[in-house]
Amino acid sequence: MQPVLRTLSLGWGVQSWTLAAMVALGELPPIDYAIHADTTWEHQATYEHAAKWTSWLEEHGVRVITVRGKRTEVIASWANSISVMIPAFTVDRLSQSHGQIKRQCTHDWKIMPIRRFLRERLQEMGVRALPGAVESLMGISLDEFTRMRSSDVLYVVNSYPLVDARVTRPDCSTWLEGHGLPVPPKSSCVFCPYHKIASWKELKRAGGSDWETAVEVDVTIRDRRPNAQIFVHPARLPLPQAIKIPEDHGARQMSLEDLWRNDAPCDGGFCFV
DSSP, rough: OSSSSSEEESSEEEEEHHHHHHHTTTTSOSSSEEEEEEESSSSHHHHHHHHHHHHHHHTTTOEEEEESSSSSOOOEEESOOOOEOOOEEEEEEOOOOEEEEOOOIIIIIIIHHHHHHHHHHHHHHTTOOOTSEEEEEOOOOOGGGGGGGOOOTTTTEEEEEEHHOOOHHHHHHHHHTTTOOOOOOOOOOOTTTTTHHHHHHHHHHHHHHHHHHHHHHHHEEEEESTEHHHHHHHHOSSSSHHHHOOHHHHHHHHOOOHHHTTTTOOSSSSSSO
């Protein structure tokens, strides 16, 4: 069937913001909703970008909806159990073997709130959730094509306009700049265990509430399992110790000129995407 709803999963990162702006400027067909699933743990810069540009999208015909999970705690408590929701890293207290907790945050904080909104909207429209009832535009670019997934529910069909158009993340930045629009920071939870080295260092270097929240979460989850210690960083050390930056020893960060003069390599070989 033809979709009765066309939506965009709006994370406010580079790719989804580009898609939203393309719709707003008429370069992509209209959508019914741009849906932002707010984990409540995003970087402050992401929230500031969203606060500034939501009204611009809506003035250009893109209706922005923010949804949240019923529970967004990092540590979820039930009657007989406590669960750490993020894919944190573990060290067994006896064997010292390493493990990793199953990721639940994406499902509970992003997927389910969006699905709940879609089902409620279809019900309000008097439309059954039949296969293909909803088309969901996903902000994944060509260089991230391995992240493409089919929806696990039949009534939602995921589509990937950037991949179809062979647009990469750098292409998105170029497009935004060419249209006088800002290139936002990467969208992610401040304590995400999947941060790359460069992102962790930048978070520590910037300091402020984002870094403080990441450190607090790392401490809070440490002893939530009786037989293991839990860490947000793969080094399995407390976050301030796991991340080393020159400023820890009173040194300044190298400038771009320093990098050029010293031919210093980047941490990961490519920018954090």
